[in-house]
Structure formats: structure tokens, C-alpha cells
Amino acid sequence: MLQLGDEVTLYSVVFVVVLLGTRSPVWTTVLTASLYLFLAVFRFPQLSANRARQVLHPARSTVGSGKVSVVAHRGGGYDAPENTIAAIREASKNGATGVELDVEFSADGVPILMHDDTVDRTTNGSGPLDQMTHSDLTKLDAAAKHRLWQKFPGEKIPTLEEAVKECIKLHLTIYFDVKGHPNEATAALKDLYKKYPVLYNSSIVCSFQPSVIYKMRQSDPEVVTALTHRPWSLSRLGDGTPYFSSSWKHFWFTLNDVLLDFAHHHVLWKLCGNSAFLIQKNFVSQDYVQYWAQRGVEVVAWTVNTKVEKEYYHKLLHVNYITDSLVEDCEPHY
Template structure:
């Protein structure tokens, strides 16, 4: 059950903001009380901590000091991202798990792909939403990779193929869902029904709270996480502004502040997440402690240098996502 103290800061801020806007103590009280009742009625409880630990700190992680090493997109520096080859390379290179991106073809086949188009990673061109899987299966997913000669002919895998490969290699799966809440929840639920072992070996993650909330609606036993990068609405992954228009940039910055507050004080509670996947520049010992007090584990991304990895393993003692298990590299945005 939601305890009043859990969200005292959240409710206090809501009360003050509404009070300043309406100048009515009664209105502020009603709005704040309504928010509390809403959370009480519609929030999902966190998955039991024992099972969360199985997922986020599996027995394989003992070799790395109890910290999970998760290959980003399967390890996009070491092999073509989001392919079976990447999953196999990650297993061979000592990864505890893999982060994989879920998308859909025009005919509704769940598959692995990070972008909305195939242009960046394959020898094809066009929107995923316009290409049938029969067309996608003909593309070379290694065409733009630095090691394309080694992995020539690697195909775009289906979700089913990727899941079976991970289970075979005993790798934890971080399902990164970009959108399509209903379709994604349905496709993942089918995987969990076919492979119950996933309840102890996978986690569903997304930047979009509605995706996670839908997943908890479909199956409240699934371990979930919110993914967050402060200033993600106004800036790209490398820090450059998304918009050239000054007014639009400042407007999105204001929304970024609101989103950041909501993630840390409201949305995580509503969705009942077990982990928070956060961009590395914003993680500190105090930040890890903040979430630990709420029963939420922090996972950092994208940790790509030996110095960073040592910091995460020895000082922060939290799991991290990396583009390479072999060498230092630039982050893949």
C-alpha cells in the first residue's frame, strides 16, 4: 500500500503549485488529495525484491563483483547491433546480459531494431513501418558496421529468435521498448508465456512511462524499469539542441524539468518499477542512494571506458550498459 511519507515531497509541491495558481487552499487540498487517491487506486506495486535481484544481479554477476555487465544493443561496437551475432559475441566476451531494442515490421512482426528506419545499420533504406518482414529479412544488418567483413550477411532477427538465443546462452535480457505500448506489451506477453524463465531473466525498459504502465497492466509479474536522460526533450544524446528555434528549445527545456520531476517523484511509483536506467553523466553515489531508499536499483548507460567501468564496479557497485566488452569506444547514440 502507498504510504503518505513515500510521496510527501511530491504532494507538497503539487499543493504549493496549485495554491499559487488558484490562491485557494480548498482547491489545493482537493487536487492534492485526488492525486493521492489516484496513485492509491491505480499504481502497481513493485515486483518482490528477491526476484528483482535474480534479474538485475544474477549468479553470473559474481565474477564481476555482483555487478551486471549488459551489452548495449547486444554490444554494437563488437558486432552489428541488435543481431544474433551480437548476442553471441556478448556471451563470449563475458556479458551478464544484453539490451535489445524492440520494433515492428509493417506486417506486425516483432523484431530487433533501434531506429525507425533501416538506413543507418543495413544496406537497405526506408521506414520499418513501410517494410514487410519478408523484405527486411533480405537486408544485411552488418552493412554499415566497422567489422562488416567479419559479419557479412547477418540478418535482422525476430524477437522470438533473439529470446531463444539469449535463453540458450543464459543471458539476462533488457527489452528496450521505443513505443507501440499495446503491440509491444502483447508481443512480450507472448514471449513470457512461451518462456516462463524470462520472469527471472529479463526486464522491460522504456523512456515512455505509458509503455511500462501498459506492460504492468498486461502482466504485473514482469520486472520493469524506466529509462531516463535529463534534458532528453530539448537535447540530443550528444548534448546538442534538438531545435534551432529558440522559443521551442526553451519550451522543451521547461517540459524537461517537469518530466524529470515526474520521473523522480510520481511516475516510478505509479508504474511500480524495480529499476531506473539513467544516462551516466547524472549518476553519483547520492543518486544511487536516493533510489536505493525507494527499493529501486540504478543501472547506468552507456559506460564505454575502462576507467568508467572500474568506477561503476568498485565504487558505485551498480550494473551498467556498455557498447563494448572488449575495448574503450565512443558511445552509440
């Protein structure tokens, strides 16, 4: 059951908002109590701290205070073609603790590694994934548009299982980033956990979509999970530029951002029973890390791309981070 001590803010805010909206103390009490009961009944408990620690701070983490894990974003998309076997191998060679990999699907339902819903940005092909079979995808060069394409000629788009097998072989922790397709992704990952039980202590499922994480915990409560979040993501680009020129649209989506942020920090993580929270690096501070630590949740920052930032996370915050490059500074990534 939920402990009331940490719920005062949540239920107080809900009570006040509903009271202002309904002007009815009875309905306000009923709806607030209903929220409490809903979370108490349908939430998933967090996994043990030891289980989470095995995944987030494996023995090969950087030696030192906190044992900070360094995770290669999309396999380390600056050092090698993103979301490829070459990237996984390069990340391992360059000292990564783990790799973050994007889960997507071909038109015929084969789980693959791809960040976008089209192949245009990273390959020599063109078109949406949902119109390309796995056979079509195997013909593409996944290194075609990478800055180091000459070093990785003819690199292929791997299946999710091919990538998992390579990570297991190299003893890399996997951060499965699920872009969408909650039902398909949950089924595919459940099969992989069943086939490769080592994943229970060497991987974590992450997503911007709470429905993905909730379905994953429904499917297999023993999987370590995390929500991914960037505050103001509905109304602004990563650099702060508004999405909309229309003032009323900007106001509406800003209001939705406030509600989404509140939900992430007070409701959704409890409902899903998350062990970690992946947050855009600009919002991480000592106080923020402490906020989550008091709730038994670890912070993982993304995307940390300069030496100065990395030293900050290593030496001051002792927080895991995700980076595009293990070997040099590169452009900010939001």
C-alpha cells in the first residue's frame, strides 16, 4: 500500500484543484480518495534496491565514488553508425558500461534497432519503416550518412536479437528505449527476457511513454524499468525555442507540460514502480538527485556530451549518464 507521508503534496494538490473546479467538497473528497485507491490497487511495487543496483551499477562501472556507469547513446552514435553492431562494439572498445538502443519494428513485425520512423536520416534508403519489410531493410547501408562512413562500410540495420546477443557477449548493460508500439514491444522484449535470462540483471526498459512501461511491468514484473522525460517537451524544443508561434497554442501546451511534469514526479513513477528516471541533463542538480534518492529511484542523465559535463556527473553528482561519444566532445543533443 502507498505510504501517506510522501503523498501529502500529491493529494493536497489534487484536492485543491478538484475543489476549485467542482466547488463540491463531497465530489472533491470522492475523487481524491479514488485516486489514492487507484494507485494503491494498480501500482507495481519497485524491485529491490539490489536488483536495480545490479543493472544500474554493474561491477564494471567506473571505479570511484558511486561507481558511475557511462552509457553509449544509440550505441554511441557519434563514434560509429548509431544503433548498429559496429556501434555496440565500438562502445565496448571505448570503455562504455552499457548501450542505449532504440527499439522499432519493420512492416512485417520484426523488431529492429532504429530511432526514427523512417530510414532517411541514417541510411542510403528512403521511406517509412511501416512500409519496409525486414528483407528491404537488410539491403540498406546503415553507415551511409555517418561522419565516419568510410570506417564502417556496408554496416547493416541489426535485429533487436542480434544486438542483444552482441551486448551479452561483450558484457554490456542494455537500456532498451522503446519508441512506441507498446503491445508489440512488450511481447518482443518478454520473449527476449525468457530466451536470455541474463537480461534481468543486465538491462532496463525505458520509454517516454508511460503506457509502454506499465505494459512491460504487467507482462513481466521482474523487469527493471525507467520513465524518460524532458520537461517542457510538449511546448518547446530542447534548446527552449517554442514549438508554436500561436500564443494560445503555446499557452495550452505549456499548461499540458506542467501537468505532465507533475504526473511524472508524483504519479506515473509510482504507478509503474520504476527503479530509475531518465532526465534531460539540463534539469539535473544535487537537489534533484536527492529528491529521487529519497524515493528509491536513481537518476540517469541524457545526453552528456562534453568533458566538463562528464566530470560534473562523475566527481560531483555520482550519477549515471548517457553520451553520444566516449572519446571526444560533440554537439549538444536534446
